[in-house]
Amino acid sequence: QLQLQESGSGLVKTSQTLSLTCAVSGGSISSGGYFWSWIRQPPGKGLEWIGYINHSGSTYYNPSLKSRVSISVDRSKNQFSLKVSSVTAADTAVYFCARGIWSGGSRYNWFDPWGHGTLVTVSS
Amino acid sequence: DIQMTQSPSSLSASVRDRVTITCRASQSISTFLNWYQKKPGKAPKLLIYGASSLQSGVPSRFSGSGSGTDFTLTISSLQPEDFATYYCQQSYISWTFGQGTKVGIK
Numbered sequence: 447q448l449q450l451q452e453s454g455s456g457l458v459k460t461s462q463t464l465s466l467t468c469a470v471s472g473g474s475i476s477s478g479g480y481f482w483s484w485i486r487q488p489p490g491k492g493l494e495w496i497g498y499i500n501h502s503g504s505t506y507y508n509p510s511l512k513s514r515v516s517i518s519v520d521r522s523k524n525q526f527s528l529k530v531s532s533v534t535a536a537d538t539a540v541y542f543c544a545r546g547i548w549s550g551g552s553r554y555n556w557f558d559p560w561g562h563g564t565l566v567t568v569s570s
Numbered sequence: 571d572i573q574m575t576q577s578p579s580s581l582s583a584s585v586r587d588r589v590t591i592t593c594r595a596s597q598s599i600s601t602f603l604n605w606y607q608k609k610p611g612k613a614p615k616l617l618i619y620g621a622s623s624l625q626s627g628v629p630s631r632f633s634g635s636g637s638g639t640d641f642t643l644t645i646s647s648l649q650p651e652d653f654a655t656y657y658c659q660q661s662y663i664s665w666t667f668g669q670g671t672k673v674g675i676k
Contacts, residue, residue: 450613483665493614493657493667508664542614549620555661556604558616558625 448473450543450561458537460570464530468543468561475524476501481546483557484517484528486539494539498546499526533568540565572596572660576668582676589645591671593658598638602662605634605643608670609654617656618643648673 454466468482475482484496497507499517507515516529530537541564544557573596583589593603601621606614616625618634621641631646645652653675658668 492669493659495665495667544614553661554602554620556616556619557606557614557659557665560613560615562611562613 448545448559450545450559452541452543452561452564454541454564454566456565456567458533458566458568460534460568461532464528464533464537464566464568466528466541466543466564466566467525468527469523469525470545471524475519475526476521479548479550481506481548481555482517482519482526483544483546485542485544485557485560487542487563488536488539491539493542496528496530496541535568538566538568572599572663572666574658574660574666574668576656576658576671578671579669580672580674582674583648584676585648585650587648587676589648589652589673591643591656591658591673593636593641593643593668595639595641595660595662599660599662601637602660603634603636603641604659604661605632606657606659607652607654608657614657645673 449471451469458464478501481498481500483498487493497517499505514531519526544560548555575594577592603621605618608614622634633644655670655672657670
């Protein structure tokens, strides 16, 4: 059973870089047909998709965050990582990692499973 | 961006009630619509994909319907473990979520 676990700094200073890692267990991050995503939820607000990296290392980011976001993969550790630069209080959120699944032969896709999420607070 | 609007934002219901949550897209998304359940401190859980396909292991009291811009999630007989927040999500163009519907105890 695939499991994902987020880790990283829970407190980041304004204007610095937020860094998180998602460890994948129970399956290989290099398997085809999946895309490894980051999603966040600011306090009291809805979910926002941040970006993904796929099995071949290609990335795709939310245009609203693209200039500040980077996602990378470490296949030797079976994990992927998120960096958000120049953070402000608006980046305070619970950050989730999730596996995106492409339905074979169609464009249908969904996120399953998700990690439990980790709270990142941005403060001066 | 495709905007997703859920209604209601919250509701109160009793065990064994039939509960319906609606989700409207700002443009047609065919059936590229998924539903998730979120409980405090837990990972979101996929319930429905492709608007109406039940994820493996999800109880049959959950069902989804709709296409185009209007979708519904129905819980046919609410159980104690179903009190949670439910989110719709479109995957037609990029990915966006509804703001959530909190199902509370009456």
